[in-house]
Amino acid sequence: MKLSVQLTGFAARVGHDFADPALLVRAVTHSSMSSVHRDDNQRLEFLGDRVLGLVIAEALLQADPGAAEGLLAPRYNALVRRETCADVAREIGLGEVLKLGRSEMQSGGRRKEALLADAMEAVIAAVYYDAGYDAARKVILKHWQPRVGSVAADARDAKTALQEWAQGRGAPPPVYTEVARTGPDHQPVFTIRVTLESGEHAEATAGAKRQAEQAAAQALLERVGQ
Structure with missing residues (x-):
């Protein structure tokens, strides 16, 4: 399977060269396309959320070895919450490559925070399936590391x-x-x-x-x- 020019450009922005391009296609396919594509990104999203969480937890511990759990937890929540995932998705133009059904297209799905956040997690899982934890960690840190460095000492929302x-x-x-x-x-x-x-x-x-x-x-x- 060969990626479209649009998805090839997106993969470059993600920072990963997919050995199995079908994984990326699945990651950007919303469930509103399920009548056409049986494989949507919901299961990938479930996994991507967990991979993101592990990488961010590890990064926070390394960034501040002396921080107590009471301070790490709000920082962690700030970095993995929906708004942050959606912000990263916007930065790499994920909305532009989402595969949406007509109803979602008409209701502005490419700009919806929930759809962008879920798809971002699905992309992370696609990288994980394609090349393993280290590759997924590299992609996550590429886009989250500046946030890890700047997250407030007390990051409660x-x-x-x-x-x-x-x-x-x-x-x-x-x-x-x-x-x-x-x-x-x-x-x-x-x-x-x-x-x-x-x-x-x-x-x-x-x-x-x-x-x-x-x-x-x-x-x-x-x-x-x-």
């Missing part, structure tokens, strides 16, 4: 930090409310408000609910002096 701040004061968890949704169905924009029991609140707008929630939580943390 803003929602977690805000909830812990509230609980530390005997208050219930913050409440998140969608106050507006604009834009077309394939590219919505959400405005989220987060409110504390005291009535203090903040709002943020983003192209994904989770991003808007995180931004609102960060804004409220800054408002209460954290």
Whole structure:
């Protein structure tokens, strides 16, 4: 099997020369194409998530040999979470080569965070199957190493930090409310408000609910002096 010019260029950006090109094709095939292609990337995604986790855990231990587990865990979570995987996918143009069914194409699937993150993990698994752990580790570190070096000492996401701040004061968890949704169905924009029991609140707008929630939580943390 020979890769298309587009996929050949993508493989170069990934940083791996596939001995079995069919693995890469499978990795970029979304389940919305299952009626046409029996092999989609869901099983690869499952494996890729685990390979990524092992490599990142190892990299964090090597980067900071003296760090306690309590500090390593939030850093790890920041590096393997969906948003980070999707960011890497965008950097290497993964959305451009995704094989999607018509419904996903029409709903802007190439830009969806979940699809990009899942496909990124599937690509990692494809490299692992094609050439083993060392090859997968090399690819992961190529794209994640700068993040490993710059991840914050306390890398808890803003929602977690805000909830812990509230609980530390005997208050219930913050409440998140969608106050507006604009834009077309394939590219919505959400405005989220987060409110504390005291009535203090903040709002943020983003192209994904989770991003808007995180931004609102960060804004409220800054408002209460954290």
